[in-house]
Structure formats: structure tokens, C-alpha cells
Amino acid sequence: MDWITQFSALDDLSPDLRAKLILQTQVVSVPKDTVIFGPGKKPDSMMFLISGSVRVSQLSETGREIVLYRINAGQSCFLTTASLLAYEEYTAEGVAETDIKAASIPRSVFDAMVSQSAEFRHFIFSTYSKRITDLFIVIEEIAFKRIDIRLAYKLLELSDENDLVAATHQVLATELGTAREVISRQLQEFQRRSWIKASRGIVTLIDPIALKKLSDSE
Amino acid sequence: MDWITQFSALDDLSPDLRAKLILQTQVVSVPKDTVIFGPGKKPDSMMFLISGSVRVSQLSETGREIVLYRINAGQSCFLTTASLLAYEEYTAEGVAETDIKAASIPRSVFDAMVSQSAEFRHFIFSTYSKRITDLFIVIEEIAFKRIDIRLAYKLLELSDENDLVAATHQVLATELGTAREVISRQLQEFQRRSWIKASRGIVTLIDPIALKKLSDSE
DNA sequence: CTTAGCTTAGTGATAATGTCACCGACAAAA
DNA sequence: TTTTGTCGGTGACATTATCACTAAGCTAAG
Structure with missing residues (x-):
């Protein structure tokens, strides 16, 4: 089964790019409660979530924690993306809330897709935008x-x-x-x-x- | 004077793309205290900040406010980008803290640059990444x-x-x-x-x- | 079945932060 | 010099956080 069908935002991807993407990615399964990334655990590829959900939270030194947002099926995990693209260290942690399936996308393939497909670009920037909105909402809520x-x-x-x-x-x-x-x-x-x-x-x-x-x- | 020299992250841009970018962008000046974007005021182009600084803050319904981060010279304003790319509405506000100069980049030019230049892509994704880090830090601080x-x-x-x-x-x-x-x-x-x-x-x-x-x- | 051990929830005391309403001090403009 | 607006100070009170501890419910081993 073609995992891209789960990503409605990629419906308009041209057939050849779609084929290329499927060929160059790998579907991985991860059991519930696995830490996907976190302090001291860098992700090793970019993840597009096919099924299940991932909870992303910020940890404090004092042991407290706050949930920032969730990644659901059909969304990409922008922290794995950002982490691999920008070499930044994050203090946030991502945990599989359920058993999950995800498409694992190598950096080079991601870069090629962004270059070659306007649809892919739009999908990625939308994801970023959505997350930023989520973070703004979290800030407004805890602050006010x-x-x-x-x-x-x-x-x-x-x-x-x-x-x-x-x-x-x-x-x-x-x-x-x-x-x-x-x-x-x-x-x-x-x-x-x-x-x-x-x-x-x-x-x-x-x-x-x-x-x-x-x-x-x- | 070529504004791209202010953006060291774009040093490696190829000469022809650099020329194209300069040709298709416009340098604008904005006086101090101008609201660049905010609730009810959509930006009309993407901004790359050449000089000065922009303060981005989140407003609450109750009139309180919190500063999220600042955009300094040599950085792109990712909210103008996200706003134009993803059609999302933000409740954050951007105000010129000083008189500023910025390169105004039309959407189509941005899209073409992202497609054609790996250096440009890297610059953009780094900017996004940096902002997300800033927001994480803000959340950690106000929460804990x-x-x-x-x-x-x-x-x-x-x-x-x-x-x-x-x-x-x-x-x-x-x-x-x-x-x-x-x-x-x-x-x-x-x-x-x-x-x-x-x-x-x-x-x-x-x-x-x-x-x-x-x-x-x- | 019973009990030990773990997780979850309840509580009082106190500290830290936020809210409201108001006042007075200062400075720039009229 | 008076007026006006901004800035800072204060008391009373509400809300939220912290700490230290107790109790209740659940599970599994004896």
C-alpha cells in the first residue's frame, strides 16, 4: 500500500516524483512509548507519520514537563526535519503515544523533493506554520x-x-x-x-x- | 550596495541567482515603531531584514503582552514568510524597534529561490529552526x-x-x-x-x- | 486470601505570582 | 505655571506553586 495516500496534502504530487519518493523512503514501525527524539537522542531521519500519534513535550530541569503539541497521521514531524537540516539541539522530547508507522526520509531525498516539487514545498511550509501556531497558542495559554x-x-x-x-x-x-x-x-x-x-x-x-x-x- | 552581503548565510549563492534575487527584490525603509504585521494586518511580502531590529510579541485579549523574540539584521522574518506561504492567521505582532531597512521578496521569487538554491533552502530552514528554538526557550521559561x-x-x-x-x-x-x-x-x-x-x-x-x-x- | 509494595489522590501550610484599585511623583507641553 | 499624561508605589486580595506528608486503591507474591 502506497503510504503517500495518507498525506492528502501530497495528492497533487506528480507521478514520477511520487514513485521516486516511495522508492527512496522506508516505512518503519515503532512501538508505543518509544522516545523518538529527545535530549541526547538525535533522530536519524526525517519522519512522516503514517499512523498513530506522537506527543512532543518540553522538559524542565526540575522534572516538570509540558505538552507542546501532537503529530498525527498525515503530518510530518518538523522537529526531526529541523534537527537534521539545521544541526540545532532541542530540549524537547517526542514520544510515540501509540504504536506508530512512519515513512523515514533521508536528508538528501528531502532536499531533492523540496527542490523539485512545489506541492512538497507547500506541504512542508504548511507543517512548519501549523506548529508555530500551536506554539504561539501554548505560550498565550500558559502566560495569560x-x-x-x-x-x-x-x-x-x-x-x-x-x-x-x-x-x-x-x-x-x-x-x-x-x-x-x-x-x-x-x-x-x-x-x-x-x-x-x-x-x-x-x-x-x-x-x-x-x-x-x-x-x-x- | 548589494544587500545580500549583509546575509552571510547567502555568501555561497551562485552569481546568477544572486543577480536574479537582487533584480527581483526591492529594498524598503520602515520607520521605528511601525507595526509590520499583526492581528488584522497581513504582511504583503516576505521580509529579509537588512538593518535594524523587529520585536515580535504575542498579545492577549486582556491587554497583556509577551515578547517572543527579535529579528536582527541578516535574518529573515519567518512569520511574514509563513503567513504568505500557508495562509495561516497569527495573533502575534511584529513592530520595528528601530528604523529598519528590509528586502521585500515576492512570493513567486521566494518559491523559485527555494527550488533552485540549496544554499537558500538551508538559510530558510535554519531561520525556522532558530525561531522554534527561541519559542521553546520562552515556553520553558514562563512555565518553569x-x-x-x-x-x-x-x-x-x-x-x-x-x-x-x-x-x-x-x-x-x-x-x-x-x-x-x-x-x-x-x-x-x-x-x-x-x-x-x-x-x-x-x-x-x-x-x-x-x-x-x-x-x-x- | 492476605499483605506488601506501588501508584494515585488528598490535604494543610506556606511561598510566589497575578490582579485590582488607587495614589503620588515627575516631566513635558500648553 | 498649570495641566496632563506617564511612571512607579502600595495594600488587599486571588490564584497558582511548592513542600511534606497521609491515605486510599490496585496488583501481585506469598
């Missing part, structure tokens, strides 16, 4: 938004079709870059208002409307 | 570092050869994404310890060594 608003938003984001959030307080704290105790206390407050029901490792949303209202209140 | 440490660092960064910092408390607050009162109180504490002398619009560093020591303390 109240933690209860951010938590309400995150609960809605992480909830499944049954309004369940399978996450420990610590995981939620990491998502928002705060401390576990802060999350525990906020969840107690939400529970007191009957917006959620908290149990070990699971948060049940009872009143998602109320949470939505809070998360929207600037 | 104490404000006194960040302020000490910023004072050292902004001080001139006479250990003077020409900035109001409000400006320092914006640099760090915090409130003026917080800065006022921290400066009072620094002054109490005889590390600085504060007067209207000016901070004099009396003991930069002590400030350095604080800013280095994890």
Missing part, C-alpha cells in the same frame, strides 16, 4: 489564561464519545505544564459543582456544557 | 522559571556597556509576560540587596555579578 479554564478545555479535548477522560491527575498536570496538586484541587472544585465525577485514573464529564461555557469564558 | 531569575537575566541582556538598562517597569514586564507590579516589587527587592539602582525609566546595575549568579541558579 487561568488554570481552571485551561483544564476545562483540556478535559473536553481528551474526552471520548462517552464523556470519559482516561488520565491521571499527573497526566493532566503535564498536559498543562502545572503541578499535580493544582489539578487535584481544580477537579475537586469541578466535582463540587457536579460538572465531573473523578475516580482513580478516570474523569467522567457529567456536565460538558458547563465545562464548555467555562473554557469559552476568555 | 521563577520571575526573579528571569528578570535578572533580562536586565543583564538589556544592559549597555555602562550597566544601564533604559526600560520602564512596564517594558520589562512585557519582555517577561508578567505584570508591572511584579517587576516593581522584584526591582525593589534587588535594590534592597544593592544589586541595582532604580530611577524613572532607567535601571543601573550595581552588582551584575550577583545578578548573573541569580540568573544562573538553575
Whole structure:
């Protein structure tokens, strides 16, 4: 199966370039929880994610952590790209959140594709642009938004079709870059208002409307 | 005078591409304090900064603001690039901190250069990479570092050869994404310890060594 | 089944940071 | 010289972070 079909942004790639790209890349599988890159672990090729998701977070010296964004299927991992192109060191870490499949693209092939295909260029620059937007949003939120608003938003984001959030307080704290105790206390407050029901490792949303209202209140 | 000489990363550009680039770009002058791009103000071309500096900051709905990074001479402004390439809307704002000169590059010329020159590609990707690193650092600092440490660092960064910092408390607050009162109180504490002398619009560093020591303390 | 050991969550005390409302000091312009 | 706007100071209070500890729930080994 041709992995490029997963990348709708590359639909318009010319047949010969498409063939060339497939020929020169390799599909790799990586098990869940693998550290793809991080401090002291340089990626060895550029990754285009075919299935699964990768969580990218920033680590602090003090052991705290904040989730920056996620790479989903059909997106390229711009940190592996940037890391290989610009020889910069990053302090961020990328971890496979699920078992993943990715196309591994050598530097030289990447460079050739950028040179030869306007579609490929557009895809790459769009990816960069999207990530930068994500980072801007993270900055705005941690700098200016109240933690209860951010938590309400995150609960809605992480909830499944049954309004369940399978996450420990610590995981939620990491998502928002705060401390576990802060999350525990906020969840107690939400529970007191009957917006959620908290149990070990699971948060049940009872009143998602109320949470939505809070998360929207600037 | 050939503006490309200001961009050492483009030294290796081939003579014909260099000539082409100069021919197809326009050098523009922009006075200090001009808003180059921002919410509701899209840039109309990509900018390569020849002289001066541009301050890029993120605005919040509540009127607060945080400085994300600066573009200096010899660097390209990747937000104008990203904005024109990816049609994304950004909430960040770019302001000329000084009178500036910049090379204005049309989209089509940019695309052609990326296609035809490996050196140009490298320059562009390096710029992107550098900015992302800057944003990572900002996130780490606002999420995990104490404000006194960040302020000490910023004072050292902004001080001139006479250990003077020409900035109001409000400006320092914006640099760090915090409130003026917080800065006022921290400066009072620094002054109490005889590390600085504060007067209207000016901070004099009396003991930069002590400030350095604080800013280095994890 | 029971208990030991680990993970997860709860709590009080205190520190650090942010917010609000206001005041006074200073400086440039009228 | 008066007015006006910018800048900085302050108290009261709210929010968030940190620290040290306890307790509760889950799992697996004895």
C-alpha cells in the first residue's frame, strides 16, 4: 500500500516524483512509548507519520514537563526535519503515544523533493506554520489564561464519545505544564459543582456544557 | 550596495541567482515603531531584514503582552514568510524597534529561490529552526522559571556597556509576560540587596555579578 | 486470601505570582 | 505655571506553586 495516500496534502504530487519518493523512503514501525527524539537522542531521519500519534513535550530541569503539541497521521514531524537540516539541539522530547508507522526520509531525498516539487514545498511550509501556531497558542495559554479554564478545555479535548477522560491527575498536570496538586484541587472544585465525577485514573464529564461555557469564558 | 552581503548565510549563492534575487527584490525603509504585521494586518511580502531590529510579541485579549523574540539584521522574518506561504492567521505582532531597512521578496521569487538554491533552502530552514528554538526557550521559561531569575537575566541582556538598562517597569514586564507590579516589587527587592539602582525609566546595575549568579541558579 | 509494595489522590501550610484599585511623583507641553 | 499624561508605589486580595506528608486503591507474591 502506497503510504503517500495518507498525506492528502501530497495528492497533487506528480507521478514520477511520487514513485521516486516511495522508492527512496522506508516505512518503519515503532512501538508505543518509544522516545523518538529527545535530549541526547538525535533522530536519524526525517519522519512522516503514517499512523498513530506522537506527543512532543518540553522538559524542565526540575522534572516538570509540558505538552507542546501532537503529530498525527498525515503530518510530518518538523522537529526531526529541523534537527537534521539545521544541526540545532532541542530540549524537547517526542514520544510515540501509540504504536506508530512512519515513512523515514533521508536528508538528501528531502532536499531533492523540496527542490523539485512545489506541492512538497507547500506541504512542508504548511507543517512548519501549523506548529508555530500551536506554539504561539501554548505560550498565550500558559502566560495569560487561568488554570481552571485551561483544564476545562483540556478535559473536553481528551474526552471520548462517552464523556470519559482516561488520565491521571499527573497526566493532566503535564498536559498543562502545572503541578499535580493544582489539578487535584481544580477537579475537586469541578466535582463540587457536579460538572465531573473523578475516580482513580478516570474523569467522567457529567456536565460538558458547563465545562464548555467555562473554557469559552476568555 | 548589494544587500545580500549583509546575509552571510547567502555568501555561497551562485552569481546568477544572486543577480536574479537582487533584480527581483526591492529594498524598503520602515520607520521605528511601525507595526509590520499583526492581528488584522497581513504582511504583503516576505521580509529579509537588512538593518535594524523587529520585536515580535504575542498579545492577549486582556491587554497583556509577551515578547517572543527579535529579528536582527541578516535574518529573515519567518512569520511574514509563513503567513504568505500557508495562509495561516497569527495573533502575534511584529513592530520595528528601530528604523529598519528590509528586502521585500515576492512570493513567486521566494518559491523559485527555494527550488533552485540549496544554499537558500538551508538559510530558510535554519531561520525556522532558530525561531522554534527561541519559542521553546520562552515556553520553558514562563512555565518553569521563577520571575526573579528571569528578570535578572533580562536586565543583564538589556544592559549597555555602562550597566544601564533604559526600560520602564512596564517594558520589562512585557519582555517577561508578567505584570508591572511584579517587576516593581522584584526591582525593589534587588535594590534592597544593592544589586541595582532604580530611577524613572532607567535601571543601573550595581552588582551584575550577583545578578548573573541569580540568573544562573538553575 | 492476605499483605506488601506501588501508584494515585488528598490535604494543610506556606511561598510566589497575578490582579485590582488607587495614589503620588515627575516631566513635558500648553 | 498649570495641566496632563506617564511612571512607579502600595495594600488587599486571588490564584497558582511548592513542600511534606497521609491515605486510599490496585496488583501481585506469598
